[in-house]
């Protein structure tokens with residue numbers, strides 16, 4: 228799986244994706260092959276571009292249930308292989324080098340909505356350089372890696388479907404709500 232494969236899935240190349248790619252490679256080095264089934268599990272603590280790389284490279288996907296999102300807004304990724312509780316916790320510690328004053332001024336204009344060709348060119352170039360640095364850096368420059376023991380989250384389960392008595396659509400049992408003796412889906416129960 229190359230960075231190009233990841234870019235194809237994600238839609239564009241960006242520094243966040245490059246970081247996710249490096250995280251994924253490190254996880255695979257530790258745990259071996261990518262997850263065809265759900266034994267390798269990723270716990271991600273953000274929903275940035277980086278997590279798309281993890282789904283493609285590690286085979287930990289939202290739909291398979293071996294990709295767990297915790298909305299902490301942190302660049303932290305934890306991998307483990309069921310049923311072992313020993314996990315690899317990867318925290319991104321990398322900081323881009325400070326911009327030179329000219330680039331910084333251009334970046335400020337860009338963030339204020341300026342999309343003129345001169346500004347866009349500098350911003351694109353800044354992005355490309357950042358990506359290249361990330362892809363070439365040592366793991367030790369990018370990450371703080373720890374081996375930790377975690378409490379294993381419940382695996383994906385198959386639930387019985389019920390029918391919502393208001394809209395008539397199917398809903399899995401744990402998401403059905405009992406409102407005055409009527410079984411309702413969440414959208415209907417909050418109307």
Ligand SMILES: [Zn+2]
Pocket residue numbers: 237239240241243244276
């Ligand atoms: Zn992106």
Ligand SMILES: [Zn+2]
Pocket residue numbers: 391392393394395396411412413414415416
């Ligand atoms: Zn309903």
